[in-house]
Amino acid sequence: MLADADIHALDTDLGAVVLQNQQHHDNLQALLGKFRQLLDNYNNLKSDYEEEKEAREKYKRLARGQDRNPFVLVLVDGDGYLFKEYLVKAGSEGGITAARLLHDSIRELLHDRLGSQADQCRVMVRIYANVLGLSKSLARSGYVGHEARSLSPFVASFTRAQDLFDFVDAGDKKEGADYKIREMFRLFADNNQCKHIFFAGCHDSGYSSLLTPYRGRTDRITLLKGASFHSEYERLDLPVRELPSVFMSTPFSGNGHHTTTLPPSQPPTAAPSRQICKHYQKGICRYGNACIKVHIPQGQQLSKSDDPLPSGREAIISTRNQDYYASNLVRNISPTWQGSIPTNTAGDRIDTYCPIPSSEAWEAYTHRAKIHKPCNNYHLGGDCGNKNCDYDHTPIDSTSLDVMKHILRQHPCPTGPSCRSLKCYLGHICQKDGCRATKPCKFPRYAHILDLHIATWVTPLDRREFEKRDFGHFRSHSHSQSHSHSPSPVSESSGDAHSAGSIDSLIHEVGF
Incomplete structure (x- = not known):
């Protein structure tokens, strides 16, 4: 028989074992609870990771898609930017030539702007104008016939000459062309595939509000100067270029009167008394009619380059x-x-x-x-x-x-x-x-x-x-x-x- 003291000791030991077992059980349950929570957190993080990974892959695919088919956009208000007289007079053939000249001129500007990237960019041109109104004005000057929409052969040939060239009749509404140009600009201004925009609407101050948010964005926008250039655009800190071989460089009144008397393909008959403005011929003169030097379009100046000409000739290029x-x-x-x-x-x-x-x-x-x-x-x-x-x-x-x-x-x-x-x-x-x-x-x-x-x-x-x-x-x-x-x-x-x-x-x- 066990003594009372031994029985008491065994009872105490048994209570301690039961207490330890209960504590061990509680600890095990707590550990299992934490492990279960850890698994739940892991599954949530894995789900978030998969969603983020899928979103990143979508972005990469989108980015790769935006790198394909890069292009530059040329937006032209055709009511204010008229092609050279000899191009308009040539009708269908003139439209084809005008498209080629515009394409090549933009290509040359692109190489200065984008460097080697320019060769991979296609040129998209959108011209919006009131074809009926232009036909009437040009007919009064004798550039086209007097039939309705006599400018149409030129317009159709221009559109047909290049895949991405469109000369669009915006109708005879006063704001028809303006509305189209504004919407096209907003559509492509922040498009990654569109690498640059050449904007030809600087004769009308109404477009200045459209361009103001992009002030100083020389990497995105270049202004093209036409027969007239509104002073509002000088405040935008955007590069200004001119295409004197493509567009008329003097205002057209619709009755045949211009400030110049020389056709674009002939040289001046007499040497000017003032110095010739080289910045004008490069399309970067910012003084306009206030310039103290003579403005002579490209191709009308005797070549005075340092490059030697054969047999000492001075010739018109x-x-x-x-x-x-x-x-x-x-x-x-x-x-x-x-x-x-x-x-x-x-x-x-x-x-x-x-x-x-x-x-x-x-x-x-x-x-x-x-x-x-x-x-x-x-x-x-x-x-x-x-x-x-x-x-x-x-x-x-x-x-x-x-x-x-x-x-x-x-x-x-x-x-x-x-x-x-x-x-x-x-x-x-x-x-x-x-x-x-x-x-x-x-x-x-x-x-x-x-x-x-x-x-x-x-x-x-x-x-x-x-x-x-x-x-x-x-x-x-x-x-x-x-x-x-x-x-x-x-x-x-x-x-x-x-x-x-x-x-x-x-x-x-x-x-x-």
């Missing part, structure tokens, strides 16, 4: 369009003369015709370049020579190759018309439609007036001489920085030396 180049330049070198370079009677190198690529070709090339940029040297020069080249050497389709040729031909060869390299893919003459040899064109004036008739075929530099000359633009970017450059043996002029910096910047500028 007459514009040449795509039709001119198409009919005067050969498209391909005949198999008989493969391996030779065509030159004119003066010994100037003549390029083959390089037409403007279609929109489909641009899209094909842009798609290819986004995946892997093609190598200029390999695809255009014939070989690359850089085993570690970062650019694409895989076969390329003919349409994308034509786009590459067109882009590179827009950049002048540093050697100029005396270049004798068979592998040179840069331009030796300017083939821009309607170019007047003024900035921002990078070609010298001489490259705009060369005789395009092929007089003889010359043998190019052999490979040994070619390697001695060390042409930077036939070498990869990584090699061009490590070589010194010596003058060309063809010509002793300083212009024949190629600098690594200029060629490197060219390669980056065209995006290859």
Whole structure:
């Protein structure tokens, strides 16, 4: 038998065990409760993460979609911005020419504004006007016929000439064009695919309130100056440019009276007594009629450039369009003369015709370049020579190759018309439609007036001489920085030396 003391001790121990067991049970339940709460929190966080991940993926897809098909918008109030007289008089043909001139002029402004990104942007033009009212006004001046809507052939041809060009009849209501322009501007002003807006409505102060929220946004908006420019727009701190080769530069009253007596394609008959305003010809003169210098449109001034002209001639730079180049330049070198370079009677190198690529070709090339940029040297020069080249050497389709040729031909060869390299893919003459040899064109004036008739075929530099000359633009970017450059043996002029910096910047500028 257990003693009373032992029984009491066992009872005490049993109570302690029961208490400890209960405490352990409580602790276990608390731990399980916390673990359950932790699982609930984890599931909630996982759900939030999945939603955030899905939202981020949607944003990425949206961003990628906005990077596709970049374009610039040209908004024109056609009631205040009239095309040149000779374009309007030409009817259907004038509409096609006007579209080409406007497209090329905007392209030139784009290169100054967007750099290499400009080549990937398409140009969208929206012109809104009262076609009936314009037809009546132009008919009184003798520019079009007196039939109803006589301006329609010009309008239709302008719209048909370019895929993204529209000349829209806004009706005869007073605010018809204004309403359309305002809504189009609001629609694209903050659109990521729209990289820039050229606004041509500065004759009317009513648009100033539309543009005021974008004051100082030089990265988004450029103002185009027409025959008149309201002072309200000078306060917006936006760049102002002018297209004197496209739009009338003097007010049109509707009765045929203008402040100028010279047609746009002829030079002045006498030298002006005052100095000629160069800023006006560049489209950046901000003084308008108050300017103390003479305002003469592009193409009417004797060329006084430092660029030498053949035989000491001082000549008017007459514009040449795509039709001119198409009919005067050969498209391909005949198999008989493969391996030779065509030159004119003066010994100037003549390029083959390089037409403007279609929109489909641009899209094909842009798609290819986004995946892997093609190598200029390999695809255009014939070989690359850089085993570690970062650019694409895989076969390329003919349409994308034509786009590459067109882009590179827009950049002048540093050697100029005396270049004798068979592998040179840069331009030796300017083939821009309607170019007047003024900035921002990078070609010298001489490259705009060369005789395009092929007089003889010359043998190019052999490979040994070619390697001695060390042409930077036939070498990869990584090699061009490590070589010194010596003058060309063809010509002793300083212009024949190629600098690594200029060629490197060219390669980056065209995006290859």
